[in-house]
Structure formats: C-alpha cells, structure tokens
Amino acid sequence: MSALELSHIGLSLGGTPVLDDVSMHVASGEFVSILGPSGCGKSSLLRLLIRALQPDRGEILVGGALLEESPPAFAFMPQRDALMPWRRIIDNVILGLEVQGVRPAAARARVRPLFATFGLDGFEQHYPAQLSGGMRQRAALMRTIVQDRPVQLLDEPFGALDALTRTEMQRWLERRWQHARWTTVLVTHDVREAVALSDRIYVLSPRPARIIAEFAVPDRRPRLGRTLSPEAVRLEAALLDTLLTPTGDRS
C-alpha cells in the first residue's frame, strides 16, 4: 500500500493555475524527490499536503485514507530552518511534540538521546543564532523527525546553505536515511541532490505544473563521495534536459 497517493490534483491560486492534473505515489520507506524549476508550484504541492491549501480537483490518500479524514501524517521541514530564535535548540526540537500535547520535560527527555545522532551533542542549550547554517538545518531536520509522523516532507531543505555545507549535509542525510529509511518527499530544484538521495524522481513542468517525467534511480547507496555510475550520469543529463526543454531556455 502506498504511504501517499495523489491523483489528478488541480490547484489555482488567485485565478492563476498552479497545479494541473498532478498524480504521484510514494511507497512506505521510499525516498521520492519532486524536481522542478523555481516557482513551478513545488512548494504549493507540499502546502496541499500540510493542508495549508485546498486542492480544486483530485484527491489525496494517506495510507489509503482520504487526507481530510486521516490522522496527521506529515512532518514538514520548511525552506529556511524556521527555528524560533527565542527558543533554545532543544526547545525548538520538541516544538512538534509540545503541540501534540507532550509535556516539555518529557519531550526533552525523549529527544535528548538523539542529539549525538544529529551531530548536535552539547548544543542542546544553545540558541539558534549561535549555530552554523549546517547545524541549524540538522536541528530543523531533527525537529521534523521527532514528530514521528509517517511521512517526512522536506521543502528545499539545503537551498539556503553554501555549496560546501550543502554537500556535507547531503552526505550526512544520505547516511542517516540509509539507517532510518524514513518515508520522505523531497522538493528541490537541484538535479544532483535529487539523483544522489532519491529512489524515484518526479519532474514537474513550469507553471501550471504537470508531471512530465518519472525516473527511478538505479545506483546503489551510498552514492555521494564517489564517482557516479554511467547510468546515473546519463540520468542527470536526461533530468537537466527535461527540465530545460519545456522552458525553451536551452540556448
């Protein structure tokens, strides 16, 4: 059974069509990327899932049940880390648990053992401004994971990082994911990131977004930090081609 299934989703915002007949599925334990040009409606797609927006057409199934009728299924990691500057890191991490009604002391006790795994050992009592960009992003990911929801939604999580930190974070995420196998939907416009991390990749067209291609990534993990296989190199080229062709940006 699919952890998540979207069928024939259509969405308009303020009269502008944003999504046009988008269908996709994500299996349990699968890492799926949604790749598309900037401003194509990728983030709107995630906003549908966290129910910040309502689709005009189509339906969303979560674990076989309609999204509106299912218990909360998604943990969301927004584009920028969205850490609260007035909360210490540990209190940022437990935010989701707090909203679920867990008492802060119990929530802190629950997340404390995870700090080493996320490379944040000793930074529990720091404020976000005292951490580097990569550390903040790990804290934001930790805040996402500890909510213990069936599906993780990552909205361009490394987009705001410098190139070196981004690579470091991608490697780190790949290793963590290999251990934990969170069901993950990653939204990105970075072809290399999508190929490195995903089991499957959906490519969206520019607005109004349709799915114009779906690729499975054949390579074995870990993929980062070593030479890509010829198939993966061809896949990257094909993805770039698919992304660039419909916009007429090739020249």
Added chain:
Amino acid sequence: MPALLRTFLTSIRRSLPAILSVAVALAAWEIYVLVSGISALVLPAPSRVIGQIAANRALLWANTLPTLQATLTGFAFSLSLAFTLSVLIDFVPRLRRALFPVFVISQTLPLVAIAPLVVLWFGFGLTPKILLVALVTFFPMLIALVDGYESTEPEIEALLASMGASRAGIFRRARFPSAMPYFFGGLRISITYAVVAAIFAEYVGARSGLGIVILNAKNSFRPDLMLAAVVISSALTLALFGATALLQWLVLGWRQAGAVR
C-alpha cells in the same frame, strides 16, 4: 550575576562621552553665571539648583511619590488596555479597521486643550492623570504590539500549522514571542512620554506632584526650585527608562546569546 555586572560596567564605559559632554555644558553654564553676574531670579547656576534640591529634599520627595504613582498606574492601565486590544485585533482583523482611525484621531488632540478638560471632568485626583498618561502612551504601545505580531516569520507559522497547532497556539508560540523586541522598543519610548504626561496633568490641576512643585515655583518666581524639580523629574524618567532596559535584557536574553557567537 557576573554577566549582569559586566554589562553594567560596559554600559558605564560606553556612556563616558555622554557624561563628559553633560559635565562640560554644566561647567560652561556655571562659569557664565559667575562671570556675567546675572540674577538668580533669571538664571540660577547649576550649583544653586543642586543646593535647592538638598534644601528642599523633603518637599521634592513628598511630591515625587505622587508623580511616580500616577505614571506607573497610568502606564499599567495603558499597557493592559493595549495588550488586550492588540490580541483582539490580532484575532479579529476587522476590529483593526474599525478602531485604528479612532486611535489615530486621539493622537491628534493637543494635550494643552485636553488636559484641562479631563481635569474638569474627573477632578484633582488620580483619575485624570491615569487617563492622560494612557492617552499619550496607549497608541504607541498598541502599534508596537500589532506590528510585532505581524513581523512573525510566515515559515514559522506554516510550520506550527503543519504540526496541528490552533490559531491560539500559533499566537502563543510564535506571534507573541515575535512581538517582544517591538514591544520593548515601544515600552522604552512610552515610559518617557508617561512621566511627561503625568507632570503635565499635575501642572494643569492636582493636589501634589512634581507638576505642582513646578507650578508653585513658577508662581513665586523661583526658577532655581523649578529647575530642581526638573532635575528630579529627569532622574525619575531615566530610572524608569533604565528599568525597562533591564527588563528587556532579562526577557530577551536570547538576543545577547546571538551576539556573542
């Protein structure tokens, strides 16, 4: 609290230039009075003003307390009103359009005209002072809070919504803390207005207070005593300003944490 002590010492060191320029101005004033031989009935020397403070300390102290009481009561009233309304406006945006024009108009009323009327309506007691302090400080505080709520990062709100937080939960966990820097900015400005408004209200009509000391000294041609009362009112304002700065330092500790990376 060594961190507090360190902050205190740094602020002393930072304010040295200010202390120096004030000292120079006072010295020039003192010398001018000595050399020109101008009458103390026109321009008393700073040393004479300080002498008056010492000589009239019982009178000044007895009249500082009512002013302080009027300032703090009026300001507390104004703050609770501003906070309550800011929350209502945040939850019912239509209220903002209904109420803001009224508040803006209230800020255009000249205090010289309003103060005697308020005293006429409410007498010489505490009520007119509370109302005038509130009239002057309420709107800046309301604006600070409402703008502060609006400054909340949309991503943080989207995040909380995705976690299943209610509108009230989002307000408590994100919008209210986001407004704190704005709130303290408004607080620092308003507390200084509050003292001036309280003294003005007393000047127009009261039984006691620094405004009354100033009024009586003026009527008996005692500029030295007037200036003595002015020095006390400035000191009172500075003390209240310092108290808000200390409060901000305690509440917004995370901002310092960000600075000493």
